[in-house]
Amino acid sequence: MDFKNADHAETVHRTDTGTDKHGETVAETRIHESRMEAALLEEKPFAWRKSFLKLYACIFVGYLCSATNGFDANTFGGLSAIPSFVDFFGITTSNQGLVAALYVIGNVAGSFAAGPCADQYGRKIGMAIGSTICIIGTILQAAGQNLSTLMAGRFVLGMGAVLVQTAGPSYVVEMAYPKYRGQLTGGFQACFFLGTIVSTWLEYGLNYCNTTSSFVWRIPLAVQGLPSILVLIFVWLIPESPRWYIGRDQHEKAREILVKYHGDGNADSRVVAIEMEEMIEVISISGSDQRFWDFAPLFSTRSARYRTFLVTCIAWFGQLDLPPTSYYFPLMAATAGITSVQTQLLLNALQTPIMMVAALCGLRFVEKLGRRKLLMFSSAGMSASVIVITACTANQAGKPAVGGTGVAFLYVFLVVFAFAWTPMQSLYPSEVLPFNTRAKGLAYMNFMVNCVNILNTYVPPVAITNSGWRFYILYIVWDAFGVVIIYFFFVETKGRNLEEIDQIFESDHPVKASFETKMALTKEDGTIKVIDHE
Numbered sequence: 327m328d329f330k331n332a333d334h335a336e337t338v339h340r341t342d343t344g345t346d347k348h349g350e351t352v353a354e355t356r357i358h359e360s361r362m363e364a365a366l367l368e369e370k371p372f373a374w375r376k377s378f379l380k381l382y383a384c385i386f387v388g389y390l391c392s393a394t395n396g397f398d399a400n401t402f403g404g405l406s407a408i409p410s411f412v413d414f415f416g417i418t419t420s421n422q423g424l425v426a427a428l429y430v431i432g433n434v435a436g437s438f439a440a441g442p443c444a445d446q447y448g449r450k451i452g453m454a455i456g457s458t459i460c461i462i463g464t465i466l467q468a469a470g471q472n473l474s475t476l477m478a479g480r481f482v483l484g485m486g487a488v489l490v491q492t493a494g495p496s497y498v499v500e501m502a503y504p505k506y507r508g509q510l511t512g513g514f515q516a517c518f519f520l521g522t523i524v525s526t527w528l529e530y531g532l533n534y535c536n537t538t539s540s541f542v543w544r545i546p547l548a549v550q551g552l553p554s555i556l557v558l559i560f561v562w563l564i565p566e567s568p569r570w571y572i573g574r575d576q577h578e579k580a581r582e583i584l585v586k587y588h589g590d591g592n593a594d595s596r597v598v599a600i601e602m603e604e605m606i607e608v609i610s611i612s613g614s615d616q617r618f619w620d621f622a623p624l625f626s627t628r629s630a631r632y633r634t635f636l637v638t639c640i641a642w643f644g645q646l647d648l649p650p651t652s653y654y655f656p657l658m659a660a661t662a663g664i665t666s667v668q669t670q671l672l673l674n675a676l677q678t679p680i681m682m683v684a685a686l687c688g689l690r691f692v693e694k695l696g697r698r699k700l701l702m703f704s705s706a707g708m709s710a711s712v713i714v715i716t717a718c719t720a721n722q723a724g725k726p727a728v729g730g731t732g733v734a735f736l737y738v739f740l741v742v743f744a745f746a747w748t749p750m751q752s753l754y755p756s757e758v759l760p761f762n763t764r765a766k767g768l769a770y771m772n773f774m775v776n777c778v779n780i781l782n783t784y785v786p787p788v789a790i791t792n793s794g795w796r797f798y799i800l801y802i803v804w805d806a807f808g809v810v811i812i813y814f815f816f817v818e819t820k821g822r823n824l825e826e827i828d829q830i831f832e833s834d835h836p837v838k839a840s841f842e843t844k845m846a847l848t849k850e851d852g853t854i855k856v857i858d859h860e
Contacts, residue, residue, distance in 0.1 A: 362604075362823040365596035366505050378503065381587040384564040385501055385510055389517035391453055391494030392752070393553040394460055395487050396521025401546050402426055402480075404529035407670050411543040415473045419791065423784040428477050432463075432484020433491075433776035440492035441621075441769030449497035449567045452765075456489025457554035457561075464551030468544050483550065488776070490557070492769045499756035500567040500764075503588055504597065504823050508692040511756055512749025516689065519682035521553060526675035533671055569761050572605045580605070604825035609761045623763050624770060629831035630763070636816060637755045637767055641774035643808040644751045646782055647708055648739060648801050664733065673733065677740055684744035696820045697754055701812050704746030709805035711739035712798055719795035757819045760828055 371378070405411045406422060417425060436459075444452035463483030470476040495514050502510040525546055532542040565587070568580035581602055589595030624634045664670060691700060718732030759767035789797040817830050817840035833839035 361600050362504050362597070362826065363821065365600050369595065369597055371503070371505065371590070371597075373506065375590055377587055377590040381501065381503065382510075384587070385498050385513075386517075387557060387560045387564050388449075388453070388494045388498040388501075389514055389520075390553040390557045390560075391456070391490035392514050392517045393521040394457070394490055394550075394557075396518040397525050397550040397553065398429055398480075398483060398487065398521075401525040401529070401550055402429070404526055404671055404674050405543050405546060407667050407674070408529070408533065408543055409667070410538055410540065414540060414543075415470075415476055417473070419788075421473075423786075423788065425473070425477055425480065427780050427784045428480040429484040429487075430776040430779040432481040433488040434773055434780070435481075436485035436488040437492075437769050437773035437776065440489045440772060441766035443489055444493040444496055444765040444769075448570050449493045449500070449765075450561050450564065452493030453490050453497065453557055454561050456486045456491075456493060457557040459483075459486030459489065460554040461551045461558075462486070464548060464554070467550070468548035470547075479547075484776075486554070488769070488772045490554075491772050492765055495752045495756050496765050496768060497567055498752070499824070500569040500761075501565075501587070504601070507757075507824070508753060508820065509689045511753040512689045512692050513686075515748050515750075515752040516682060516685040518748070519678050519685065521550075522678035523682065524552075525549065526671075526678050530668075530671045530675045533668060568601075569605055569609060572609045573761060577602070577606065601823070604823060605761075608825040608828060621766055621770070624767055629836075632831055632836060633758045633760075633763075634767065634770070636758050637771045638774055639808075639811055639815070640751060640755050641771050642778055643705065643804070643811070644747050645775055645778040646801070647705075647743060647747075647805055647808075648712060648798075664729070677737065680737060681740050681744035681748065684741040685748040688745035689749055692749060692753065693820055696818050697750060697757075698812060698816050698818050700746040701750055701754075701816065702809050704742055705805050705808040705812065707742035708739055709802055709809070711735050711742060712802045712805060715739065716795050716798040716802065719798065754819070757824065757827055758817070758831075761824075 402425070406417065406426075411417075415425075440452070440456075443455060447455075460483055463479045463481070463486055466479030466482060467476055468479075470479060495511065498514045499507065499511045528549060529543075529546050532545060535542055565583045566579075568583045571577070571580035571583070581598070584598045584601055585591065585593050585595065588601065589598040592598075623630055625631055664673070688700065695703075714735040715732050718728050718735065722729035722732060755768060755771050756764065786797070815837065817836045819827050819830075819840070822830075830836050830840045
């Protein structure tokens with residue numbers, strides 16, 4: 327039999343043990359073709375070696391960009407339940423939606439500069455510029471003396487946030503070690519909850535202060551700038567993305583970073599050699615990332631349009647799944663019959679640690695189950711949860727137990743959502759977009775996310791007030807529709823290096839191509855024979 331050396335093994339997905347016609351024990355394994363997996367099997371890197379700990383520290387600086395967004399997401403929702411904040415700025419049901427939406431309007435405005443900034447000046451500079459703008463927005467809000475200043479601060483903060491939300495995940499996915507890319511990149515969005523946990527529990531604790539002083543709501547507004555300050559301090563201590571250096575034709579700088587953080591100092595590392603070879607082959611030094619005005623490559627070819635369609639789906643199905651609970655949890659709790667301000671703040675605070683635990687648990691299954699299965703499971707569970715929430719909201723009048731059940735299933739929804747959609751919102755777009763359009767593609771995704779958020783932030787307060795439980799039917803149908811779209815159009819990306827994913831989109835049938843496998847017969851001595859699998 328024509329067996330190959332085990333050094334050429336490929337991505338392992340399932341193994342069955344048996345014997346061949348000579349009576350020798352062999353293991354039958356279904357695999358994806360991947361040179362990177364062969365190198366990873368050879369080097370068998372230890373997840374907690376010293377070079378990886380340094381790598382994780384660098385990536386955590388990128389995670390702080392997600393925490394920046396997390397601070398805002400729950401800060402305004404909690405403050406809207408504090409009477410002194412509402413009275414000071416004159417916030418009413420007629421302007422609450424606009425005040426909340428100004429953050430995402432700022433996101434939309436900043437989206438046009440976010441991609442070019444990260445491409446032209448690098449991922450590090452993109453994070454630094456965005457963080458500086460966020461700090462300016464925080465100062466305007468925390469020191470605001472009228473509604474106009476508060477609204478201006480929210481708009482500026484939104485502009486800065488989209489810059490860090492574009493540069494941050496680009497940096498994380500491009501720095502991540504190939505074997506742990508799913509977990510490390512998915513962890514970016516999970517760290518969104520670092521900000522929400524601090525902001526919601528800070529608001530809950532300050533609410534017990536028996537005072538009419540404005541510090542009970544100015545402190546939460548000021549603390550929004552904390553992750554941006556930390557980014558500005560530490561971003562100068564981390565390396566630039568090696569892929570960005572390759573795009574600038576600075577191969578030696580890229581290689582030095584890969585050897586230090588991926589090769590554990592070994593200049594002969596096969597992982598590093600394959601990464602360098604594939605990056606040089608795929609990344610163009612004259613690509614659209616060199617032209618800040620050029621967004622055309624997101625739509626210029628069939629494969630580019632397919633990728634952009636997937637990114638658009640992530641934006642719409644990841645955001646238009648339920649009214650944004652971080653902003654309107656107190657309102658939704660009141661609709662369920664819970665009127666105590668302290669109880670509303672407590673419920674608002676509890677959602678964030680629960681969702682963070684769910685998101686971290688989901689990271690364990692990103693590589694085991696794959697991206698498609700996780701997303702379909704999550705969307706189906708979200709639709710089922712909203713059915714229960716809708717039924718309870720429609721029948722809760724005079725029935726506290728029914729209203730309480732509705733709130734409980736709101737938490738079920740949040741857990742199911744966070745388990746898959748939270749890590750996937752940063753991971754999947756970063757994977758399907760190639761380097762030369764990654765930053766612009768992520769900026770486009772942020773643009774789409776915030777277009778959806780403007781709709782989903784401004785409409786729910788009025789819709790829930792006027793139509794009550796009937797408004798939730800929209801989300802039942804939309805979440806179920808998401809399952810169908812994921813099944814027919816989403817490609818599977820697990821088990822491949824970033825540059826290897828590009829090959830999927832060159833196929834006439836990308837979904838089918840993403841599941842194509844071969845059969846590997848492994849003998850007891852470690853030699854492998856790879857054959858086509860029907």
